[in-house]
Amino acid sequence: MTALNVAPTDPVVMRAPPIERIGILRWLHKNLFNNWINTLITTALMVLLVILVPPLISWAFINSVWNSTDPQACVEAGGACWAVIAEKHRVMLFGFYPYAEQWRPFLAVVIYLGVLVITALPVFWNWRILLPLWVFGIITIITLMLGGVFGLPVIETAQWGGLPLTMIVFSGQVSVGMPLAVLLALGRRSEKLPILKTICIVVIETMRAIPPVTVLLIAAVIFPIFLPTGFDIDKMVRIVLALGFYFACLQAEVIRGGLQAVPVSQLEAGKSIGLSAWQINWLIVLPQAIRIVIPGLMNHIIQAFKNSTLVIIVGLFDILNATSASVADPQWISYFTEAYLFVALVYFSGAYSLSKYSKYLEKKFKVVSHQ
Amino acid sequence: MISSSVLSRNRLIDKAEKFDLKRFVLETLTLLTTGLILYYFASTATENLVDQGIASGFGFLHQEAGYAIGETWITYSPSDTYARALLAGFLNTLYVTAIAIVFTTIIGTLIGIARASSHWLLSRLSAGYVEIFRNTPLLLQVMFWIALMRQLPSPRQAYNPVTGLFLTNRGIIHTVPVLNDYLYSLILAFIAGIVLATGYALWRRKRLYASGRSLPFITIVLPLIIVPPVLVWLLGSSSLEFEQPVLKGFNFVGGLTYSPEFLALVLGLVAYTSAFVAEIVRSGIQSVDAGQKDAARSLGLRGSLILRLVILPQALRVVVPPMTNQYVNIAKDSSLAVAIGYPDLVSVGNTAINQTGQAIEILFLMMIVYVGISASVALIMNRYNKRIALVEKP
Numbered sequence: 192m193t194a195l196n197v198a199p200t201d202p203v204v205m206r207a208p209p210i211e212r213i214g215i216l217r218w219l220h221k222n223l224f225n226n227w228i229n230t231l232i233t234t235a236l237m238v239l240l241v242i243l244v245p246p247l248i249s250w251a252f253i254n255s256v257w258n259s260t261d262p263q264a265c266v267e268a269g270g271a272c273w274a275v276i277a278e279k280h281r282v283m284l285f286g287f288y289p290y291a292e293q294w295r296p297f298l299a300v301v302i303y304l305g306v307l308v309i310t311a312l313p314v315f316w317n318w319r320i321l322l323p324l325w326v327f328g329i330i331t332i333i334t335l336m337l338g339g340v341f342g343l344p345v346i347e348t349a350q351w352g353g354l355p356l357t358m359i360v361f362s363g364q365v366s367v368g369m370p371l372a373v374l375l376a377l378g379r380r381s382e383k384l385p386i387l388k389t390i391c392i393v394v395i396e397t398m399r400a401i402p403p404v405t406v407l408l409i410a411a412v413i414f415p416i417f418l419p420t421g422f423d424i425d426k427m428v429r430i431v432l433a434l435g436f437y438f439a440c441l442q443a444e445v446i447r448g449g450l451q452a453v454p455v456s457q458l459e460a461g462k463s464i465g466l467s468a469w470q471i472n473w474l475i476v477l478p479q480a481i482r483i484v485i486p487g488l489m490n491h492i493i494q495a496f497k498n499s500t501l502v503i504i505v506g507l508f509d510i511l512n513a514t515s516a517s518v519a520d521p522q523w524i525s526y527f528t529e530a531y532l533f534v535a536l537v538y539f540s541g542a543y544s545l546s547k548y549s550k551y552l553e554k555k556f557k558v559v560s561h562q
Numbered sequence: 563m564i565s566s567s568v569l570s571r572n573r574l575i576d577k578a579e580k581f582d583l584k585r586f587v588l589e590t591l592t593l594l595t596t597g598l599i600l601y602y603f604a605s606t607a608t609e610n611l612v613d614q615g616i617a618s619g620f621g622f623l624h625q626e627a628g629y630a631i632g633e634t635w636i637t638y639s640p641s642d643t644y645a646r647a648l649l650a651g652f653l654n655t656l657y658v659t660a661i662a663i664v665f666t667t668i669i670g671t672l673i674g675i676a677r678a679s680s681h682w683l684l685s686r687l688s689a690g691y692v693e694i695f696r697n698t699p700l701l702l703q704v705m706f707w708i709a710l711m712r713q714l715p716s717p718r719q720a721y722n723p724v725t726g727l728f729l730t731n732r733g734i735i736h737t738v739p740v741l742n743d744y745l746y747s748l749i750l751a752f753i754a755g756i757v758l759a760t761g762y763a764l765w766r767r768k769r770l771y772a773s774g775r776s777l778p779f780i781t782i783v784l785p786l787i788i789v790p791p792v793l794v795w796l797l798g799s800s801s802l803e804f805e806q807p808v809l810k811g812f813n814f815v816g817g818l819t820y821s822p823e824f825l826a827l828v829l830g831l832v833a834y835t836s837a838f839v840a841e842i843v844r845s846g847i848q849s850v851d852a853g854q855k856d857a858a859r860s861l862g863l864r865g866s867l868i869l870r871l872v873i874l875p876q877a878l879r880v881v882v883p884p885m886t887n888q889y890v891n892i893a894k895d896s897s898l899a900v901a902i903g904y905p906d907l908v909s910v911g912n913t914a915i916n917q918t919g920q921a922i923e924i925l926f927l928m929m930i931v932y933v934g935i936s937a938s939v940a941l942i943m944n945r946y947n948k949r950i951a952l953v954e955k956p
Contacts, residue, residue, distance in 0.1 A: 222682035229681050236683050383585055387592045400936035401929050402894035404908055412921040416610050417603040497699035504901055511702055518709075527709040535698045535706075542697035 262522045272526040276533045279517040283530065286352015286508040292344065296355040299332045303358050311548060313555065332359075348427045352508030354537070360431055360499040360509065365492055367435030372442035377472060379443065380450055391443075398440035403501055406437045411505035430502055438495050445487040449480030482556045489549030493542050500538075510534055607922070616919040623648075629913055631905045633821055644914055648924075651910030652931060658824070658906060659893045659935070662831040666892060667885075669832060670839025677840055678847040688840065696837035701898055704830035708902045711822035717813050728807055728814060733821045735814045740803040747798065751790035759786040823904035827896065835892055839885065846881035847873070878950050886943035893935045907931060 213221070223233045254270025258277050265272035276283070285293045306328040309315050315324075336355060339345040351359075378384075378391035398406070410433030411426065418424065453476050461471035481488070503512035514534050518527040611618055623645040630640050634650040635657065676688040695703070712731050715721055720728040726737030739745055759782075766777050807817030850873050858872040899906035911928050915921045 222680070225680070232681055232684055236687065384589055384592070386589045390592065390596060397929065397933060400890075400894075400933040402897035402908070402932060404897040404900060405925060405928050405932065408908075408912065408915075408921070409925055412915060413925060416607050416922065419606050420610060420613065493697075500699040500701040501898075503701070511699070511705065515705055515709075525713065527713070528706070531702065531706045531709065535702055538699055538702060539694070539697045543693065546697070 262526070265526060272523075272529055275518070275523050275526040275529050279514075279520075279523065279530065282353075282517040283510060283514045283533070284353045286356065286513040287350050288346060288352060288355075289344075289350070292338075292346060295335045295338070295343070295346075296351075296353065299335045299355050300358065302328055302331055302335075303355075303362075348425055351427065353510050353513045356427075356502070356507060357499050357509045359427070360434065360502055360507075361496050363431035364435040364438045364495050364499070367432060368438035368442060368495070371436065371439035372446055373477065375439055375443035376446035376450060379447055395440045395443050398437055399444065403434065403437055403498055404504055406433050407501055407505050409433065426505075427507065430505060430507065434495070434498065434501075438491065438498075441494075442488065442491050445484050445491060446480060448487065449482075449484035450476060452483045453479045485553050485556060486549055489545060489552070493545045493549075496541055496545065497538065510537060614919065618920065618923070620923055622914075622918045622920050622923070625918075627914070628917070631910060632903075633824065633905065644918070647910050647914065648907065648927065651905055651907040654899075654904070654910075655893070655896055655906040655908075655931075655935075658827055658831070658896045658899070658904070662828050662835070662892050662896065663889055665828070665832045666835045666839055666888070670836035670888075671843050673836060673840035674843025675847065677844045692837045692840050694837075695833050696841075700830055700834045700895055701901060703834055704826055704898055704902055707826035707829045708822060711826050714822075717809055720809070720814075726804070726806065726817075728817075730814070731822065732813055733819045734825060735807045735817045735819045737804050737806055738818045740805050742800075742803060744798055744800045745802060747794050748791050751794045752787070755787040755790040758790075759783045762786060821904070823899070823902050826902055827899050827904050830898070831892055831895055835888055835895070838888055838891075842881055842884045842888070843877075846877035849880045850876045875950065882943060882947045882950060886940055886947070889939050889943065890936045893939060894932065897932075 224230045250270045252270075254268050256265045256268045256270070256272050256274045259265065259274040260278060262272070262274075265274060281290065281293060285296045288296055306324055309324060310321060315321060332355075334340060335343075336351060337346060337348075375391050375395055378387050379395060381388050407430060410429045414429050414433070415423065457475055457479065458471055461475045466474065500509060500511045502509050503515075508516070511534055514530050515527075518524055518530045523530075608618070624643050626641055627644045627647040628640050629647070631638055631647060631650050633654065635653040636646070636650055638646055638650045673688045673691060676684045677692065679685055711733075714729050714731045717728070717730045717732055720730045720735075722728055728735045762782060763779070766779065770776050805816045807814040807819075809815075854872055854876065855868060858868040863871065896906055897908040900909040900912055903909065907928060911924045915924050918924075
């Protein structure tokens, strides 16, 4: 019996299988030519790529014009006219903000991106850092954009445009919408308060069924009718609030999904140590619920980022609207592709990094079950 | 002596009653606040509307609209009422939504399958498609397509890649067969073929479930559909007549025209939403356990049968619920028409708001319509979902 007397060791860690080392030919065979259908597909795709890629490269790089104030140069080169971006980038990025003052929105965007990056890093997740940072960030950005102090001329919000407007609409709707979403989700789950619950259900379901465009029209056209005369809320603020409310109603359903996924035993455990209903929600249920639905939450945040383009329907000059206005210039009108590609790149980098960040958060907060 | 358990029970009851009072107060407060806010809004709104001289109520629906609508499914002229204008817009919304749903489903499914395939290049290319189209705003895509459509040559210099097809900045125009008796009989024969084939398929399934014996499917169904129209073609004496688009003045007359706005909207909706659909289809395919395939093979099923009887039914269960969301999104996103001037419900309604000032009534109508559309799509898809959902043994 002594043979079984094995000293306790660390649990056996399963090692990843050794990396398969295969040559290029073997790789090609395995991934592209492993049967006759795949061989056919590979051939067809290759033909397609050979037809499409070289003209694309010569358009984008070889025959393209990168810097010229004269559209005629582009006509002669025959390729992509990236010069349109160089020529129009001020309007595209800052809209109709007065030209001489455009260092202000530029600085605002830089500060904004800095605040955003710091907030995204888990190292700084501490209210004592984040709260002052955001208060500082918001005050500086609004002071810079609006002016009126330190000898800066006042610039009305109607003149704000381009990238700063996009970022204000995006962050505005998320920061208004997130807390509201939590409240709506909790309200919808409150079995003990049937009236509150009914109101939440009606509001959430109606908002979820209608397009954001109608929400914007309500904010732009109907909302002023409901306010007493002489009491006017800035149009941009109205629109941010409306989009934030819309975002909250979509997000509330995601959070509700998370709330439902938290086991009842967690709630009961909270009750058994004498916590109040609010303490149970804030300290036990919500942290777990949010963690479960990170991908869903981030999806709606990305959607909110893309939805910020919708403000052009009610006449705000975000980066997309400013771009289409700048390529309406008859001299440059045929180079709208290049201008739109530039805007697409801005949005793509934003949305793509957000989705990568979502993957990172998901991995970081993956609940590891302890045996 | 009172036992301690009774005491604590009494305390519990006390607590419950106090709790009820708190709840009562909370509920009354909610109701009062909501009521007050609504009352306040309603009274200021009435006051403001009276001040601005805007009528209220739905009486305006019977007034003359006075504006033209580019494309309609019902006869409409500027002298028609607002009600008819809004109906025309509503039909356009349904039309765009239906077309976009069909193409999105087909293209999204194909790309999703390609994305899940073992073919390296195909999978990478479809991944690229998905990332590009879902990470850029739909409105940007729609605005790009409309700019592209408007850059096409004018009808006089129309781009004519194949006979009967003209690409112009007024839209894409193509030849259509004239709807004469001959075409009618062809269409009727085709419908008859489909009815016959469906009948056969239903009978075949009934027999299969009853006896377990399978009859051939494709080899019977395809001829059933093809033979009737071919018979008409062989026996019929006349032939198809085509209506050629002809350039008259500044534009084409005849043929079928798709407006640039319609094309840009549908193209944008399809390209954008199919990227999401592709991801849904891919996750559906990958959700089916590999063991299912092995099990089916060990039973001796053929490859196509494994796909049809084992993999797809299980993948569909994962795919259908999120697809419902995408279909509802298409209906909602079709409202971007207002940005490029396609006359959908929102676009037509927006013009009506600008003319009558009756924003509350018109936006109320729009909201009702969209809630209705979303609810119907959800209802249909939920029915379908129930049919394919896993039936647990009682």
